[in-house]
Amino acid sequence: AQSVTQPDIHITVSEGASLELRCNYSYGATPYLFWYVQSPGQGLQLLLKYFSGDTLVQGIKGFEAEFKRSQSSFNLRKPSVHWSDAAEYFCAVGAYSGGGADGLTFGKGTHLIIQP
Amino acid sequence: DADVTQTPRNRITKTGKRIMLECSQTKGHDRMYWYRQDPGLGLRLIYYSFDVKDINKGEISDGYSVSRQAQAKFSLSLESAIPNQTALYFCATSGALYGTGELFFGEGSRLTVL
Numbered sequence: 001a002q003s004v005t006q007p008d009i010h011i012t013v014s015e016g017a018s019l020e021l022r023c024n025y026s027y028g029a030t031p032y033l034f035w036y037v038q039s040p041g042q043g044l045q046l047l048l049k050y051f052s053g054d055t056l057v058q059g060i061k062g063f064e065a066e067f068k069r070s071q072s073s074f075n076l077r078k079p080s081v082h083w084s085d086a087a088e089y090f091c092a093v094g095a096y097s098g099g100g101a102d103g104l105t106f107g108k109g110t111h112l113i114i115q116p
Numbered sequence: 117d118a119d120v121t122q123t124p125r126n127r128i129t130k131t132g133k134r135i136m137l138e139c140s141q142t143k144g145h146d147r148m149y150w151y152r153q154d155p156g157l158g159l160r161l162i163y164y165s166f167d168v169k170d171i172n173k174g175e176i177s178d179g180y181s182v183s184r185q186a187q188a189k190f191s192l193s194l195e196s197a198i199p200n201q202t203a204l205y206f207c208a209t210s211g212a213l214y215g216t217g218e219l220f221f222g223e224g225s226r227l228t229v230l
Contacts, residue, residue, distance in 0.1 A: 009156070032217055043206065043223040044159075090158060094217035103149050103174065103210075104219055108158040 002027040002093050006107035013081050014115045021076040021110050023091030032094035033074040034104060035065055039087045047089075050074065061085070086114045119143045120222035122207050128228045135194040137225045139207030147211070148190040149219065150174075150182060153204040162205075165190055197229040 003026045013019050025031055032051045036044040048059025055067040065076045074091060088111050092104040120141045129135055139148065149164040161174030163182040171182060179201060181193045194201055204226050208219040 034218065036221075043221040044219075045221075046218060049218055096217065102172070102217075103161045103164050104217060105161075106151075106159040108156060 002031075002095050002105045004091050004093050004105055004107035006089075006091055006110050008110050009108070010111045010113065012113040012115055015083055016080050019076075019078045019081045019085070019112070021089050021091075021112070023074045023076065023107060024072050025074060025091070025093045026072065027093050031074075032096075033065075033067060034092040034094070035059065035063070035074075035076050036090045036092065036106075037061075037087050038090065038109075044090065047076070081112075081114055083114045083116070086112055088112070118223065120207055120209055120220055122205075122222035122225045124225060125223065126226045128230065129197055130230050131198055132196050133229075135197050135227065137192045137205055137207075137227070139190045139192070139222060141188050141207075141209045141220075143209050143211070143220060144187075145209035145211045145220070146187065147209060148184065149208040149210070150180075150190070150192045151206045151208060152176065153206060153224075159206065162192065194227075197227075199229045201227065202229045203227060 005024045007022050034049045035047040038044050047063050048057050050057045050067045058064050063078050088109045090109050091107045095102040123138045150162040151159040153159045160176050162180050164172050165184045168184045183191050204224050206224050207222040
């Protein structure tokens with residue numbers, strides 16, 4: 001079965017500093033990978049996704065992520081964070097059967113705190 | 117209007133009561149999902165449905181049931197609610213049969229069982 005590990009439960013970053021959120025996955029085939037963000041009191045919004053091609057993917061709000069097959073990782077990065085980036089971030093891997101997409105398996109999330 | 121709408125957004129109930137959370141979507145997607153979010157545990161899949169005749173159990177289906185009334189409607193029921201079912205519940209949809217599986221989420225239904 002597929003799984004996702006987000007090693008950092010909480011991360012604190014100063015406004016304007018760079019950010020990297022870690023994600024490791026376990027899946028038997030080429031994965032479809034996703035990063036979602038959840039702002040306080042809100043639903044989940046897709047930041048970016050990887051399913052083939054270039055291993056560096058660009059997303060919304062200035063985020064990017066790099067797929068590294070050899071490390072089973074899909075880390076999320078942003079060069080300069082803003083106070084509005086404070087949120088919960090979830091990495092997810094897609095599960096597929098003969099019937100197609102069976103839903104996403106999510107990591108436990110990383111809570112991002114921005115210091116002024 | 118939101119593409120994926122959940123009702124109610126907030127509900128407080130008592131142990132033993134029957135609760136239904138409803139989800140409707142205007143995205144035209146065939147696939148619908150119910151997830152549960154608990155602090156520190158991320159999102160866990162309860163049930164999912166590929167069409168009105170197809171229902172599948174997810175990781176944590178015990179204590180829950182679902183009904184797919186139409187392509188656009190998917191409801192989650194707790195027949196006899198218990199306090200450890202207190203959580204934030206999300207409905208989600210996804211599109212093409214062999215698409216990437218990207219999920220589109222509703223805004224969530226917060227359920228408190230006393």
